[in-house]
Amino acid sequence: MxxxxxxxxxxxxxxxxxxxxxxxxxxxxxxxxxxxxxxxxxxxxxxxxxxxxxxxxxxxxxxxxxxxxxxxxxxxxxxxxxxxxxxxxxxxxxxxxxxxxxxxxxxxxxxxxxxxxxxxxxxxxxxxxxxxxxxxxxxxxxxxxxxxxxxxxxxxxxxxxxxxxxxxxxxxxxxxxxxxxxxxxxxxxxxxxxxxxxxxxxxxxxxxxxxxxxxxxxxxxxxxxxxxxxxxxxxxxxxxxxxxxxxxxxxxxxxxxxxxxxxxxxxxxxxxxxxxxxxxxxxxxxxxxxxxRGADWWGAGPGAHSHVGGVRWWNVKHPGAYAAALAGGRSPGAARELLPNEDRRVERIMLELRLRDGVPLSLLKPDGLAASRKALADGLLEETAYERGLGVLTLRGRLLADAVVRDLVD
Known part of the structure; x- marks a missing residue:
């Protein structure tokens, strides 16, 4: 955590x-x-x-x-x-x-x-x-x-x-x-x-x-x-x-x-x-x-993060404070955020691009799609996957994954 x-x-x-x-x-x-x-x-x-x-x-x-x-x-x-x-x-x-x-x-x-x-x-x-x-x-x-x-x-x-x-x-x-x-x-x-x-x-x-x-x-x-x-x-x-x-x-x-x-x-x-x-x-x-892939998970324990249906929350960090909250019948959650659709889109790109199965190009906006074409030309994305509508990193692309993500989320 x-x-x-x-x-x-x-x-x-x-x-x-x-x-x-x-x-x-x-x-x-x-x-x-x-x-x-x-x-x-x-x-x-x-x-x-x-x-x-x-x-x-x-x-x-x-x-x-x-x-x-x-x-x-x-x-x-x-x-x-x-x-x-x-x-x-x-x-x-x-x-x-x-x-x-x-x-x-x-x-x-x-x-x-x-x-x-x-x-x-x-x-x-x-x-x-x-x-x-x-x-x-x-x-x-x-x-x-x-x-x-x-x-x-x-x-x-x-x-x-x-x-x-x-x-x-x-x-x-x-x-x-x-x-x-x-x-x-x-x-x-x-x-x-x-x-x-x-x-x-x-x-x-x-x-x-x-x-x-x-x-x-x-x-x-x-x-x-x-x-x-x-x-x-x-x-x-x-x-x-x-x-x-x-x-x-x-x-x-x-x-x-x-x-x-x-x-x-x-x-x-x-x-x-x-x-x-x-x-x-x-x-x-x-x-x-x-x-x-953005599924639902419940994180239990001090400092653990959870996500259910676009709501993300996190628990208090210290084991003593965590236990005290539960003993008092209260949620140990420290705070939460409701993720707007745009944030969820960006997170999907950031996470799914790291996967061998790739990220659907349909998630990209015009500037991101243009960046994906450049990444393809630069050898950072696989050509055969791209033709199937997916952004999949090549070996060189994996080395530069963070930079590719920054370009594609625009």
Whole structure:
């Protein structure tokens, strides 16, 4: 979750939504994101809404405790049921993220999923994912998650090199994420992801190739690779400012992306979103695809964001304030915004252009359509897709995705 929440209009205390948000809901998928805001330590690059035990001590008391967090989050899921009323939709996906969800007992994660199941039901083919740190799980923990209904797991690998992990303040040892993939498979997980980061200060091309090779060898059916973004206010940003570690430039990021796409393609992974590759359509992260396609989702937890029918809202950030609101019978929502049609059009272009399936050119205004023709001529959009009325990024276009989006939304 972002470290700074945007402005917005006041959220009703009961969390109610305007009737327009619920109109036609039955035609849209419904997803749940469950945020666990706890971490054992803070990674130097992290800008998410997370808290260590030290950061929570004396600021929220028992309300901020992770020991009773599953019960607190369950209260928000029950609130969601009240707000959505007789909405007949079963949850298509549930994604538990953080933070480090696996700092909670496996039974807590299963209980949180159980409340979604009790209140909304799960689709027959529901995708149920949790994120996990490699050093916070073992075979017994994974088996308990699988028995409790989870069928997809995402491990934060980041790098196979110790010196890179050290710069990122990651606590697991090289080789542990790969072992986790094998343990997850043994526990019966159908789908496993490894998250990688490229462009860490001090990382070489050789380091990055070694990371990709280790990830591929582990055999997950999904790999995500993200360029390191140095966020202001993080420990890593302060270290770079002091000259302790060098800043990685955009050209190196581009080179690392090209290496990733080549290595993963050779290993049988296909890109379906700019930063995500899978070995099959079933291996894709459906939950994230629902985000990118503007579906409805309820984000439960401190700082979590939600979207239903063009209404977007976000919760208070601190676990203590979040728990206090729910204990008092109030929505933990901090504020909300009703998205005008033009904003929704722009967001569709921004998100769907990142997908292998592309964005319909019919969404573009005259200036954007003219820009798309130039992007096509410049080799940034695929010609065959364009002829079918879709804007699909080429490999070069993926490297310049942000610039292409800026031109097309005009």
């Amino acid at each position: 972002p470290s700074v929440l945007p402005d917005g209009e006041t959220m009703p205390e009961d969390g109610s939504l305007p009737a327009s948000a619920l109109a036609g809901a039955g035609d849209r998928p419904l997803a749940f994101y469950l945020h666990v805001p706890y971490c054992a330590t803070r990674c130097g690059y992290c800008d998410f809404n997370t808290y260590t035990a030290t950061e929570l001590r004396g600021s929220g008391g028992v309300l901020a405790s992770r020991d009773n967090y599953a019960d607190t989050l369950a209260d928000e899921i029950r609130l969601a049921r009240k707000v959505l009323g007789d909405d007949p939709r079963r949850a298509r996906t549930v994604f538990v993220g953080g933070g480090t969800p696996t700092l909670l007992a496996a039974a807590d994660l299963v209980a949180m999923l159980g409340v979604v199941r009790e209140e909304f039901g799960l689709a027959d083919d529901a995708e149920i994912t949790t994120e996990a740190n490699p050093d916070s799980v073992n075979p017994e923990y994974l088996a308990e998650l699988r028995a409790g209904g989870f069928n997809r797991i995402s491990f934060g690998m980041q790098s196979a090199r110790q010196h890179v992990l050290k710069v990122l303040d990651r606590t697991h040892t090289p080789g542990r994420p790969e072992a986790c993939v094998a343990e997850a498979r043994a526990a019966g997980f159908e789908h496993v992801n490894l998250d990688l980061i490229y462009g860490t200060p001090g990382e070489s091309d050789e380091d990055w190739r070694a990371t990709l090779a280790a990830a591929v060898e582990a055999g997950p059916d999904h790999i995500s690779a993200y360029a390191l973004i140095v966020e202001e206010g993080t420990q890593l940003a302060r270290r770079i400012r002091r000259g302790e570690v060098p800043m990685t430039d955009d050209d190196i990021h581009a080179d690392r992306y090209l290496i990733a796409d080549s290595v993963l393609a050779d290993a049988g992974y296909s890109w379906y979103e700019v930063s995500n590759w899978a070995t099959s359509e079933a291996g894709r992260c459906l939950h994230n695809e629902l985000y990118w």
